[in-house]
Amino acid sequence: MLATGGSIARRLIHSSCRLACEGKTKEVPSPEEAGYAYNHVERKKGMYKPQHSIAEQISYMKSRAYAEAYKGLPIYRWYKRNIKGQSKLQPPPRLFCIDKHGRFNLNHACPVCRDEYLYFDYRNPSLIEQFLADGTDQPIDILKSGLCREQYTLLRAQLLKAREHGTITFGVEFRNFDYRQWYKSWTEEPGKPVERAGVRLQDIHPDPLVHFPTFKNDKNNDWDQWWIRHDKFAKKAK
Amino acid sequence: MNTVTIQTSMLKLKPKISAFTRLSTEVRQSSQWVKASGSSTTDDVNIEKLFVEKNVQKLLTDLTDIDLEHKVFRPRRTSIQQRSHFALMTDERLEKTRERMREEARRFLQFVPVKEPRQETVQTLAKDAELKDFDTSKFVFTDITFDATDQDRTVVVREPDGTLRTANPEEHDRMNRTYYQKPNRPVNPPPLFSDPYLQQALDKNEHEFVLDWSCWFYEPDDPAFVRLSQLIFDRINETNKFHVITSTRHFGSFVFYLALNDNIPKLLNYFGSFGRLSDCANLIRLQKAVKPDWRVTIAQGDSEEKIVKDFIKQNARFRDQIGDLLNFINNGKVKQDQDLEKQTFGVRERVGRMDRRKARITSANVRGVEGPLAELSEEYPVKVVKSEGSGERDAVEKKDEGRGKGRWRSRDQNSKEDKKKD
Numbered sequence: 001m002l003a004t005g006g007s008i009a010r011r012l013i014h015s016s017c018r019l020a021c022e023g024k025t026k027e028v029p030s031p032e033e034a035g036y037a038y039n040h041v042e043r044k045k046g047m048y049k050p051q052h053s054i055a056e057q058i059s060y061m062k063s064r065a066y067a068e069a070y071k072g073l074p075i076y077r078w079y080k081r082n083i084k085g086q087s088k089l090q091p092p093p094r095l096f097c098i099d100k101h102g103r104f105n106l107n108h109a110c111p112v113c114r115d116e117y118l119y120f121d122y123r124n125p126s127l128i129e130q131f132l133a134d135g136t137d138q139p140i141d142i143l144k145s146g147l148c149r150e151q152y153t154l155l156r157a158q159l160l161k162a163r164e165h166g167t168i169t170f171g172v173e174f175r176n177f178d179y180r181q182w183y184k185s186w187t188e189e190p191g192k193p194v195e196r197a198g199v200r201l202q203d204i205h206p207d208p209l210v211h212f213p214t215f216k217n218d219k220n221n222d223w224d225q226w227w228i229r230h231d232k233f234a235k236k237a238k
Numbered sequence: 239m240n241t242v243t244i245q246t247s248m249l250k251l252k253p254k255i256s257a258f259t260r261l262s263t264e265v266r267q268s269s270q271w272v273k274a275s276g277s278s279t280t281d282d283v284n285i286e287k288l289f290v291e292k293n294v295q296k297l298l299t300d301l302t303d304i305d306l307e308h309k310v311f312r313p314r315r316t317s318i319q320q321r322s323h324f325a326l327m328t329d330e331r332l333e334k335t336r337e338r339m340r341e342e343a344r345r346f347l348q349f350v351p352v353k354e355p356r357q358e359t360v361q362t363l364a365k366d367a368e369l370k371d372f373d374t375s376k377f378v379f380t381d382i383t384f385d386a387t388d389q390d391r392t393v394v395v396r397e398p399d400g401t402l403r404t405a406n407p408e409e410h411d412r413m414n415r416t417y418y419q420k421p422n423r424p425v426n427p428p429p430l431f432s433d434p435y436l437q438q439a440l441d442k443n444e445h446e447f448v449l450d451w452s453c454w455f456y457e458p459d460d461p462a463f464v465r466l467s468q469l470i471f472d473r474i475n476e477t478n479k480f481h482v483i484t485s486t487r488h489f490g491s492f493v494f495y496l497a498l499n500d501n502i503p504k505l506l507n508y509f510g511s512f513g514r515l516s517d518c519a520n521l522i523r524l525q526k527a528v529k530p531d532w533r534v535t536i537a538q539g540d541s542e543e544k545i546v547k548d549f550i551k552q553n554a555r556f557r558d559q560i561g562d563l564l565n566f567i568n569n570g571k572v573k574q575d576q577d578l579e580k581q582t583f584g585v586r587e588r589v590g591r592m593d594r595r596k597a598r599i600t601s602a603n604v605r606g607v608e609g610p611l612a613e614l615s616e617e618y619p620v621k622v623v624k625s626e627g628s629g630e631r632d633a634v635e636k637k638d639e640g641r642g643k644g645r646w647r648s649r650d651q652n653s654k655e656d657k658k659k660d
Contacts, residue, residue, distance in 0.1 A: 068612040068613075069612075071598055071599065071610070072598070078610075132315075133319055134319060135313070135315060135316065135319060135320070136315055136316055136317060136318060136319055137315040137316075137317065138317060138318075163422075163428075164424070164428035164429055164430060165428070165429050165430055165435050166428075166430035166435050166436075166438065166439035166444060166447070166448065167438075168315075169314075169315065169444055169447045170314070170315040170316075170317075170422075171314030171315055171316050171317075172422060172447065172450040172451045172454050173420075173421065173422065173454055174346065174450075175453055175454050176348070177348060177350065177351055177458070179290070179351065181389065182351040182353060182458060182459075183286060183289075183290045183351070185287065185290055186290055191345050191348075192345070194342070194345045194346060196314065196316070197316050197320060199311070199339075199342055201323040201325060204335055204338050204339060204342070205325055205327065205331070205335045205338075
């Protein structure tokens, strides 16, 4: 029931509407100017989520309304799932917040579904970047993000798209070339292959050579004879 | 037209096609790396041989400076999270460690091979008229035996009209990508390598990322790779953004490309604006090694300054393009390029510090406009559970009865209240 044919068709229609809207209106007024930034609706169950173009989303994320709502933190930062008990023991995330008819299924939607301007799109990398683990190009855990499964799937899809469109960059693997393969006249051996993030500090800066003797606790008691003999026999066995 | 791919081990076909290995050097009339617009006629330049010459390699290596912090080992997004490591060391030890890092960096600056693109022409192996219209799609046969490498793998295509032919470079590499998958190497080239998105990435100074990915994705002798890298090099030269490519593994092929096309004045000016005279001299030496001209040669004992001055004298037509270099040579003034530093800093900043998760709401401002309610705080009174004032305390706790934490904390008081009611 994640995406039935109808819901896919609905999304396609919406996305094409978005594209068409962008073509028509080049200049997007900021949400304050347009006057629809604040939404005082408390119970959204059964209501439709408004559709906005990506340009509107980007201008919203730069607006004062957004800054005041989220205070410069990731949008999931102050989101709390309505669960009882520890977050470790929480039930699995819900499948979707917005049903196949485009209506809110519940009052407390996930951080992306609840904001009428937000949806994942590769053209707005700043929203996707909020959901990436520090210093990586991988999304954080779904339970940490608080997203519904549908939005999390969209996040991963749009992240892949953003990488392929160059809006989100990542460390590409380093390709080691063997010149002998490419040039006939080249005879030199290639150096040891290297990889990005393969340089470790202990290789560059090894710890000073301190010799720690093998641990033999039974040194000065009756049992030390056992170890001495053990060494002797171990040598013999070789 | 859709394509059907089939993997086979084609031992019979192999001897027939083995003449088409990549190392075979065909004599070409003109190189793809030399642009036709140049005034000089390009006849029989073997750029591959030129590129691996000892002195050319040495000049290219000398021209590539090593910037450890901002370029080679700059923070990049990786696929796994890593810890930072800290070490306390003496000055001597630090210097040794730096030296070893520089050695390591030299391996990361290995140049991408400059190769002539593979031939796009295909060899027809058989024409079977009886197989005509056997299907509406092509059949691609790929050799996936253990000992076949990506370079000499046999790939043949059966056309719907019954012709059996060898695959062109695009089909060949696509089959490699299909059967031998690697991370970040999808089957079809990503949209980043074509224009609206390429230009957007270049506007953000992501040249190194695009070039790194393209050399990971394509083979160095792929016609598409040669075309793409030339396109990026041309745009760097047009927009004077040399700082994005210095101290990367692509700088060697970039300089080589410029020298081949007699297009060095802008880069010369860039070196001159920093007062790097030895780099200027090396660049001129490189150009004269790549395009030897008996009329203007460099004598053995020439100093660097003399080489540069001679070059300026011989090429008066570049005079308006090398203003900074002339300024340095004549007046000894170095242009302080501050926006450049800003740009490189911007690149680092974007990846380095990605989130600012710092609590900005404190007990001092939680009630005010800066708190979570913003302007709504004037309409609604903000109540804080953990309050300092004793007057508010009762009101808050009454409200919180039966809620998780509050219930535990105020259990004693609740029981007292119950007793009172009784």
